[in-house]
Amino acid sequence: MSQWKAFFSHGLGQLRWSNTVVQALALTVVTFCVVLPLCCHRLLYSYFFIRSMYLDSMSEQVLQDSYLRGQDALRFWQSLAPLGFRNVSRRPDLLVTVVTARRSDGRDFHYLLQVMRQLSAAAGSCGPRRCAEVLVCDVENGPLDNQDARLLEPHFRVVRRSQQEQRLNKERVNTFEKEKRDYVFCLRRAWALVKPRNMVVLEDDALPRPDFFLVVKHLLSRRFALQTLYIKLYHPERLQRYWNPEPYRLLEWLGLGVVGATALLLSFPYWNPCSFSFSLSACHLVFFTLYFMAAAELLGRHYLLEARRLSPQLYAVNPATECCTPAMLFPGNTSLRVAQYLDASFCVKGNAKDMVMYQMARALPGGRSHSVEPNLISHIGAYSSVRPNPARPKLL
Numbered sequence: 361m362s363q364w365k366a367f368f369s370h371g372l373g374q375l376r377w378s379n380t381v382v383q384a385l386a387l388t389v390v391t392f393c394v395v396l397p398l399c400c401h402r403l404l405y406s407y408f409f410i411r412s413m414y415l416d417s418m419s420e421q422v423l424q425d426s427y428l429r430g431q432d433a434l435r436f437w438q439s440l441a442p443l444g445f446r447n448v449s450r451r452p453d454l455l456v457t458v459v460t461a462r463r464s465d466g467r468d469f470h471y472l473l474q475v476m477r478q479l480s481a482a483a484g485s486c487g488p489r490r491c492a493e494v495l496v497c498d499v500e501n502g503p504l505d506n507q508d509a510r511l512l513e514p515h516f517r518v519v520r521r522s523q524q525e526q527r528l529n530k531e532r533v534n535t536f537e538k539e540k541r542d543y544v545f546c547l548r549r550a551w552a553l554v555k556p557r558n559m560v561v562l563e564d565d566a567l568p569r570p571d572f573f574l575v576v577k578h579l580l581s582r583r584f585a586l587q588t589l590y591i592k593l594y595h596p597e598r599l600q601r602y603w604n605p606e607p608y609r610l611l612e613w614l615g616l617g618v619v620g621a622t623a624l625l626l627s628f629p630y631w632n633p634c635s636f637s638f639s640l641s642a643c644h645l646v647f648f649t650l651y652f653m654a655a656a657e658l659l660g661r662h663y664l665l666e667a668r669r670l671s672p673q674l675y676a677v678n679p680a681t682e683c684c685t686p687a688m689l690f691p692g693n694t695s696l697r698v699a700q701y702l703d704a705s706f707c708v709k710g711n712a713k714d715m716v717m718y719q720m721a722r723a724l725p726g727g728r729s730h731s732v733e734p735n736l737i738s739h740i741g742a743y744s745s746v747r748p749n750p751a752r753p754k755l756l
């Protein structure tokens with residue numbers, strides 16, 4: 361009798377196992393070969409994005425939109441009566457300095473004018489007082505060199521090198537070293553003029569998002585901001601994947617898988633782990649953890665991050681990433697420390713100012729640096745002013 365019982369329970373166990381395996385296989389095939397490809401084939405940062413079908417047309421569309429926005433911004437600034445941003449008060453809580461250089465490619469896109477239009481609208485969204493003071497730092501030698509900066513002069517305070525500084529800056533250096541020296545000049549000049557309590561430095565193709573100041577103010581109210589050299593407000597979308605050399609993301613990825621799997625197993629009575637043997641429920645947990653992890657990565661972490669925009673409290677603060685400096689927040693007077701360090705370094709291709717800043721945060725005692733996700737700006741500069749450009753740049 362007991363032999364029969366053993367035989368039956370063994371058979372039942374086998375049946376359950378094979379049923380479970382078939383179900384798991386079916387779910388995997390349906391999810392990853394049908395549902396996700398159907399839903400995500402047009403999502404630029406998803407693994408399912410069909411490059412050959414959509415990349416060219418999407419890139420053209422984005423260029424066209426940016427061109428129209430640029431022309432619109434040009435008309436806007438040409439027709440506008442002077443704004444009140446020219447009078448910059450001293451010791452403000454926040455100063456935004458926009459670093460701008462002449463662009464030989466993509467001039468008609470008027471990136472700077474687009475950015476300043478959006479920035480002035482966002483800065484006026486904090487009630488009766490402006491969210492921040494704003495400075496434009498034009499690194500060209502004269503107002504005639506950078507027409508967009510010149511157009512902004514009735515509206516904003518525009519700073520440039522004095523003639524003496526220009527003479528001192530005549531030395532011929534590579535583009536990346538020049539870009540770094542220009543940045544250092546802007547950090548120091550802005551600080552000397554305004555002495556802000558905190559400073560944001562934007563590159564001239566960094567379009568602030570509508571909640572920009574809300575999130576920046578929230579970041580500054582948090583304790584970690586007192587102990588950081590800088591907070592990066594942008595990281596390229598294409599580098600936001602889990603499968604990237606950023607160790608903290610692996611933890612986030614695993615956490616997402618475990619939480620998703622646990623929630624699913626607890627909410628589905630059929631898969632209730634209590635009703636199965638321990639090994640079966642452990643298998644379920646492992647399977648669904650991997651399932652959610654794979655789904656999240658293939659869908660694109662970038663899109664999951666967007667959910668954090670619901671509230672400034674939900675934005676994630678992580679250790680700083682290497683690449684890019686289009687939008688940087690320098691709490692307190694850290695902009696001066698960063699300027700000093702940059703000044704002592706020499707930049708070349710492959711070791712531009714973003715890399716130097718990343719290394720600096722590791723080398724300086726107590727030099728911690730952070731980055732916030734999702735991005736607080738959109739990078740609209742399809743045409744670079746420091747690198748060679750193709751005739752029609754692509755999104756990827």
Ligand SMILES: CC(=O)N[C@H]1[C@@H](OP(=O)(O)OP(=O)(O)OC[C@H]2O[C@@H](n3ccc(=O)[nH]c3=O)[C@H](O)[C@@H]2O)O[C@H](CO)[C@H](O)[C@@H]1O
Nearest residue numbers: 459460461539542563564684685686712714739744745746
């Ligand atoms: C989105 C992105 O990945 N941007 C990064 C990329 O810039 P990009 O290759 O996108 O170059 P870009 O045209 O955005 O220029 C970066 C900044 O440098 C300024 N500029 C340019 C030329 C010059 O002689 N002097 C000067 O100050 C320019 O006004 C802008 O504010 O690489 C740079 C390092 O090289 C920075 O890490 C940028 O954050």
